[in-house]
Structures are given as structure tokens and as C-alpha cells.
Amino acid sequence: MAVIGIDLGTTNSLGCVYRNGKAELIPNAYGSYLTPSVVSMTEDGKLIVGQPAKDRLITHPERTVSSFKKDMGTGRSWKPGEKSFLPEELSSLVIRSIVEDAQNYLGEEIEEAVISVPAYFHDEQRVAVKRAGALAGIHVERIVNEPSAAALASYFTANEEQNMLVFDFGGGTLDVSLVDCFDTMVEIVSVAGNNRLGGDDFDRLIAEHFLREHGVARQQLRAQEYAVLLKQAERCKKLLSEQDEVVMHATVGDQLYESTYTMDRLFEESKALLKEIRQVIGRALKDGKMTIHVSLVSKKIVNLFEGTSEDAQKDGAELLEPTTDTVTYSDGATEEVYGFDIPVPELDKEFDVALLGKKGVWYDHKVSVTNPVKVEE
Numbered sequence: 001m002a003v004i005g006i007d008l009g010t011t012n013s014l015g016c017v018y019r020n021g022k023a024e025l026i027p028n029a030y031g032s033y034l035t036p037s038v039v040s041m042t043e044d045g046k047l048i049v050g051q052p053a054k055d056r057l058i059t060h061p062e063r064t065v066s067s068f069k070k071d072m073g074t075g076r077s078w079k080p081g082e083k084s085f086l087p088e089e090l091s092s093l094v095i096r097s098i099v100e101d102a103q104n105y106l107g108e109e110i111e112e113a114v115i116s117v118p119a120y121f122h123d124e125q126r127v128a129v130k131r132a133g134a135l136a137g138i139h140v141e142r143i144v145n146e147p148s149a150a151a152l153a154s155y156f157t158a159n160e161e162q163n164m165l166v167f168d169f170g171g172g173t174l175d176v177s178l179v180d181c182f183d184t185m186v187e188i189v190s191v192a193g194n195n196r197l198g199g200d201d202f203d204r205l206i207a208e209h210f211l212r213e214h215g216v217a218r219q220q221l222r223a224q225e226y227a228v229l230l231k232q233a234e235r236c237k238k239l240l241s242e243q244d245e246v247v248m249h250a251t252v253g254d255q256l257y258e259s260t261y262t263m264d265r266l267f268e269e270s271k272a273l274l275k276e277i278r279q280v281i282g283r284a285l286k287d288g289k290m291t292i293h294v295s296l297v298s299k300k301i302v303n304l305f306e307g308t309s310e311d312a313q314k315d316g317a318e319l320l321e322p323t324t325d326t327v328t329y330s331d332g333a334t335e336e337v338y339g340f341d342i343p344v345p346e347l348d349k350e351f352d353v354a355l356l357g358k359k360g361v362w363y364d365h366k367v368s369v370t371n372p373v374k375v376e377e
Contacts, residue, residue: 011171040064041081073124092135147177155181178288190288206233289343309354309362
């Protein structure tokens with residue numbers, strides 16, 4: 001009896017099976033590997049899952065729900081019709097759809113699965129995922145962190161130790177992880193993310209700029225018209241990956257509007273979103289750096305900066321805040337001094353550190369670290 005893997009995504013989900021020495025993606029009933037994580041309820045109470053449900057986002061937006069995974073374990077409910085559903089209940093319908101596709105494809109019963117989740121998912125969210133599996137009629141053999149799964153796949157392909165940054169930008173969430181692979185082990189060094197930032201935000205941004213360009217207020221659009229506009233925005237975004245220029249059309253009332261998009265225009269209009277993405281990557285890189293703790297035998301140094309004194313004095317420079325350390329001298333005397341956790345970009349290589357004195361004067365220093373000893377916390 002096969003055990004399948006399920007990538008339960010915010011926007012799309014898919015299943016796979018390991019056989020004949022390799023991972024094999026499982027197509028759904030429509031021949032696609034991706035099953036939209038969307039659920040819709042018909043007027044007679046029938047639940048529809050996947051691509052047919054996604055199509056109803058345009059025709060029946062008030063009876064269709066998506067992006068519910070991000071609310072797993074929160075207790076928030078969604079109402080695609082007359083009945084309310086928890087995110088895990090909706091997710092169970094997606095899981096059940098993938099399991100049925102797997103059974104049809106493999107020709108055997110599926111009773112167990114491994115499901116991947118974002119590394120930042122807390123215990124309540126992981127329990128909710130297991131409950132979703134149980135509601136779908138399967139036993140969740142294991143919950144695996146998504147970056148660990150991605151890193152393992154790369155590690156076994158390359159067959160060598162490596163450090164990597166896993167960038168998972170989905171439809172509704174962004175997850176960035178620094179991962180260390182060694183001896184068939186995967187260690188997640190740092191994790192950063194934003195569960196309210198994804199590809200859908202670019203669709204909404206394009207749609208908003210389109211309306212603004214033509215002087216149309218969002219309130220003028222019916223729900224169905226706005227759903228069509230978002231669909232056109234998504235199409236525009238995807239085509240820009242292949243074409244230099246895309247013409248986007250949309251109808252509001254009886255009026256047809258059109259706008260021309262280029263990648264330069266998309267980048268310009270997306271500056272705020274791109275800044276958020278850079279911030280998430282920056283947090284992951286910063287948290288993943290090795291640091292050394294230095295206790296200074298003086299309280300005359302009040303701040304440190306990783307870089308030069310010139311950069312330390314620029315707007316937005318992030319200074320290292322001091323800790324209060326107690327040092328013991330050879331004669332047994334003790335004194336409270338300032339200490340700093342200094343990020344180390346690379347061993348055995350000099351890097352710049354700027355020190356700020358009590359009188360407001362910055363001093364430049366060159367520092368290198370050799371043979372550090374790890375301190376267990």
C-alpha cells in the first residue's frame with residue numbers, strides 16, 4: 001500500500017509518490033499536477049473542489065473560498081454557502097481530492113500520507129493539518145517542513161553537503177529558509193516569512209493600478225466583474241514572464257478598458273511589495289548568520305555597527321544594541337560592562353566593525369574570527 005506525499009498549498013496543492021527510485025508527481029482528474037486549493041458550494045449544497053471550484057470564483061465568488069490554509073489553527077470560519085467551515089475542514093476536502101486522484105492513478109488504496117507545512121507553522125497549526133488529514137480519511141504519517149523537503153530533494157540530487165536558501169513564494173504566502181544539509185540530515189538554520197504576502201498580491205496590485213489609470217473606483221465593480229479583473233491581472237503577470245509587452249483588457253459596466261504592461265512597469269508599480277520580499281530575505285539571512293559575543297572591558301563604547309563608520313551614520317543603519325555583561329578579573333573582582341552579539345560574515349576573513357563612543361565619535365576597526373567555539377544556549 002503506497003504512502004503519498006502532499007504539498008498542501010495556500011493557492012495550489014499536489015500529490016506525489018516515491019517509486020522506482022524517484023519521486024513521481026500525480027496528475028489529477030484534469031491531467032494537471034496542480035489542484036487549486038479552492039472550495040465552492042452549489043445552490044443545492046454540493047461541495048466542489050479544485051479547478052471547477054476555482055472557475056466559480058468568477059461566476060459565484062460569494063459561494064467560493066480560497067487561501068484558507070493561512071488560517072489553519074486560528075478558529076476562523078469560512079462560509080461558502082449556508083454552512084460555515086473551519087480551514088482544516090476545507091483543507092480536508094482538498095486532501096481528499098488529491099488522495100482520490102492518487103488512488104485512481106496508482107490503482108491502489110491510499111491510507112497514509114506525509115504532508116508538508118511551512119517551517120513557521122506552530123503546534124496548533126500542525127495539529128490542524130493532522131486533523132484535516134483525519135477528516136479526509138487518511139493517517140498523516142508525518143508532518144515535514146517545506147524547506148526541509150525542498151532541501152532534501154536537492155541534497156540527494158547533488159549528493160554533497162551544501163548550504164542553501166529556500167525561497168518559497170506561493171500564491172498567498174512567502175517563506176524563506178536557510179538550510180544546512182550534511183550526512184543525510186537537514187538542519188533549518190533560520191526561518192522568515194510573511195503569511196499575508198504572495199503572488200495574489202501582485203494580481204490585486206495590477207488590478208488596482210488598472211482601475212486607477214482609467215479613473216474607475218473599486219466600488220463601481222460588481223463582485224463578478226472584480227473577479228474577472230483579477231483573472232486578467234493574473235494572466236498579464238504570467239505572460240510577462242514570456243513576453244516583453246502585454247495588453248490587458250477589462251470591462252466595467254458597458255465600457256471596455258485596456259492598458260499596456262511591461263516588466264519595467266510591473267517592477268515600478270510593485271516597489272512596495274518587492275521591498276517586503278527583500279525584508280523577509282534579509283531577516284532570514286541575518287538570523288542565519290553566525291555571531292560572536294564580545295564583552296568590552298569598558299562602558300565607553302555604547303554601540304557597534306557591522307560595517308564602516310560612514311555607513312553607520314547613514315539613515316536606516318541598524319546599530320547593534322548592547323547587553324549588560326558581568327566580567328570577573330584575575331583578582332576575583334567583578335564589573336558590569338557592555339557586550340555585543342556581532343554577526344560574522346565569514347571565518348578567517350577580515351570585516352569592518354564601527355564602534356560608537358560616549359562622546360558620539362565613531363571609530364573604524366578591522367576584525368577577523370578564527371576557530372570559534374560554539375556555545376550551547
